[in-house]
Amino acid sequence: MININELEARWLKYKIKSYIPHIVILLSIAIILTIFALFNSKSVINTKEVTKVKNENVQEIQVDTPSVEPIEAIADIDTKKELVLAPTIERTKQKIIQIQPIQKKKIEYTTPNYNTNEKTILAPSLDFMTKLQDNTLPYFDNENENKIEHATQETPVRIKTVHKAAQKKSKPQIEPIKKESSIQIDRQNTHDDINQVIKRFKKNNNPALSLFIAKKYYQLGEYHQSYNYSLMTNEINNDIEASWIIFAKSLVKLNEKSMAVETLKKYIAHSNSHRAKILLDEINSGKFK
C-alpha cells in the first residue's frame, strides 16, 4: 500500500537534494562573475584615477613652468645668491605657493642694486663684452647714451612688472628683461669701474677688456687713454672693427686728423669695413670733429 503523503514528502526532499548541485554551480558562477566584475571595475577606476592624477600633474606642471622660468632667467642675470633660491621650486601646489615669497625676496635683492648702485653685487663679466662690440657705434651716440640713462632709470619699475608677470604666470613678458640685461650693466661709468677692468686686463690681457677701457675713456673725454687702449687692443687683435674706430676717433680728438684718415684708409683696405668708411667720410666732410 502506497502512502502518498509520505511519498510526496520524500519526493520533495529528493528534488531539493537534486537541485543543490545546480544551485551551488550557479552560485559559484555568480560569485566568480561578481568578483571578476568588481576586479575589472576597480582596475578601470584605478586607471581613470591614474590618468586623472597624471592630467592634474601635467596641468600643474604646465602652470608651474612659467613661474619657474622667470626666476631662472633673472637668476642668470643676477648674483649666485639668487641661483641658490631657484632649486626650491618643485611641481607640487605647495611648492608653487612657496615660489611667490621667493620672488619677493628676489626683488628685495635686485631693487637696492639699482637704487643704491652697490658695486659689490654687480661685478662685470666677460660675456657682456662681446655684446658691447656689436653695439659700439650706437654706444657713442648721444641719443643712445640718453637711452641708456633712461633705461637705467626705468629698470626698477620694469622689474616690478616682471614680478607681476611672474605672478600671472605668463611667458612673453620675460623677454624684455633679457634685452635690457646689458643696459643694466652699462650704466657704471665711474673711474673705479675702469680701474677694476684695467686690473683684470693686466691679468689676462684680454682685448675685449682693453676695448672696453678704451671706450670708457673715450666716453669720459680722456682721448689719450682711449688712444692707448685702442692701440693695445689692435696690437693684440687687429681685426676688431670697434677698436680701430675708437683709435681713429681718439686721433681726431687729439688733432691728429691726417693720421686718423691714413689709419682708417689702411684699415678699410684691409677689412673693407662699412662703418670705417662712414667714419672716414664724416672726418673728411668735417661732420666728425
Place this chain on the structure above:
Amino acid sequence: MKSSIFRNSRDVFLDIVNAKDYIQLDRVSTIYQSLKNSVKKPLKMILLYGKPGTGKSMFLTKLYHDLSATQDVYMYKTPILDESEFYKTLAQDLFKIKYRGELNFTQFMKVVEEHDVGIVPLVLLDEAQLYSNPLMEKIRLLSDTRKVKFVITLHKTGKEDLIAKEHFQTRIWESIELENASNVELKIYIQKKLMKANCFDSANMFNAKAVNLIYKLTNGNYRDSNKLLYTLFDIYTHYEDKGDTSKMNTNSVSNKIIEMAALHTGLIND
C-alpha cells in the same frame, strides 16, 4: 472510466511471466527466432544468458508455449537442487517412469539409453546458475547421449561465465545473450503492453520525455520498468481514489509521478 483505465494499466505491469504478455520487439523477435532455429538443430545444449530482468524467463516461457504443441518440451522454472529428485523428475516426465527411493546418475543413464523416444525431448532449465557444479557436469553428460536436449538460462555474471566455459566449452552448443531495451524499444514495449490490454489512453500518456526519464531510471531493464510502471499507475489510482485530480495530468505522465514511483521502488534514493 478513468479509474478502470489506471487500474487496468497498473495490472498490465504485474511482474508475472506469462507467454501471453510477451511483447514482440524487432530485436527481441529476431533473437527469439534465432533461438527457435537453434532448437531445431542437432545441438546438445543451448545457453541463454543475460542480466536479471532482461527477459530470459519470458523467452523460455514463450518457447515452451510455442513448441509444446509440436514436440515434447519440459520446462523447469524452479531448479531441482537435489540430484536424485532431479533424475526421478526427468525419468517421470520424459519416460513416464516413476521411481520410489533413490535414483543415481548411473541408473538414470541406463534408463535414458534403454528408451528410444523418437523425437528428442527438449528440457528447459531456468535459473541454471543455482544448480551445483557436479549436477551441471552430469547434465552435460546427459546431453552427450543425444537422447535429451537442454536449453538453460544463466544470469550473466563473472562466475556464471566461468561455469559456462568450464562445463560447455568443448560441447557443441549455442549461446544467446539477452540485453536491456533501448529507450525506443522501451517506449514501444510500454505502449504495446498497454494497448494489448486496451489501455490506449494510458499508452498515449507516455511521450518521449517521460519514457526517457523512465529509461534513465531503469536503464531499460524490463523487470525494473515493469515495477516502476506498476507503482506509477498505482499512484495514479490512489490520487484518483482520493479525488485529488489536481495532481494528475492525464495527458502525459508527469516527471513528479515517475520520480515518486522510482523512490517507492528503490530505483532512486531520497
